[in-house]
Amino acid sequence: MAGTRLDPIDRKILAELQADGRMTNVELAKRVGISAPPCLRRVRALEEQGYIRGYHADVDARELGFEVQVFAMVGLSSQAEFDLSAFEDRCRAWPLVRECHMLNGEVDFMLKCVAPDLSSFQSFLTGELLTASNVASVKTSLVIRNAKDDPGVPFDVLEERLSIKA
DSSP, X not given: OGGGGSOHHHHXXXXXXXXXXXXXXXXXHHHHTSOHHHHHHHHHHHHHXXXXXXXXXXXXXXXXXXXXXXXXXXXXXXXXXXXXHHHHHHHHHOTTEEEEEEOSSSOSEEEEEEESSHHHHHHHIIIIITTSTTEEXXXXXXXXXXXXXXXXXXXXXXXXXXXXHO
């Protein structure tokens, strides 16, 4: 299991930074029970090893005028690797597409999209997504409300699994 390569202090650092990525190194060190210099070395090592991919602010899309959130289930005509990669590249270029996940099953991709209003999303849907090469079908679902949006992973579940294996 990937999490076993990290010691408990590394996992605690990741859990604390996931909860609050803006805390100072001194505060982080205090929370995980080590001094600041080794804490900073560990954080840098976790960044270099790819455990920490970046830091960002969690902005409220609705407060910024993006009133519409839609999930689009996309089926492609061809699932050849070249065609899958080409579609992923296209998704990265579309600003309204915020997430793109390749799936197993009836749907090839699930896209999370945001737009200022329904007509903006409709323009994207009919002018870009539906006309993209290799797109065979698109089914959309408009988000009514969001009941949960937790980032990252549940560290308490990881720690529980590791304690059982020990």
